[in-house]
Amino acid sequence: MTAAGTLYGVGVGPGDPDLLTVKAVRLLQTVPLVFVPVARPGGESLAARIAAPHLPSSTELVPLVFAMRADHGAMAAQWQQHAATIAAQLDSGED
Secondary structure (H helix, E strand, C coil): CCCCCCCCCCCCCCCCHHHCCHHHHHHHCCCCEEEEEECCCCCCCHHHHHHHHHCCCCCEEEEEECCCCCCHHHHHHHHHHHHHHHHHHHHCCCC
């Protein structure tokens, strides 16, 4: 049985890479994978752009689409899908 991975929640602050907390930068420099929000498939992630100066080139970015919709059921299904994606990664034992 492998140990489960660890999920860290890191806020990117008001949008300036220089304003991330010291702890956020330390975490971003040590994790192999970062989930980032995007508005549509293939879209740019503002959070990834802000965090980029602090990420090693080996860090894998995994975009999760958070499309804003009037249909709350569709949004809930989207969140459930993302939770399953994240849980599967954590269950693999990789951070």
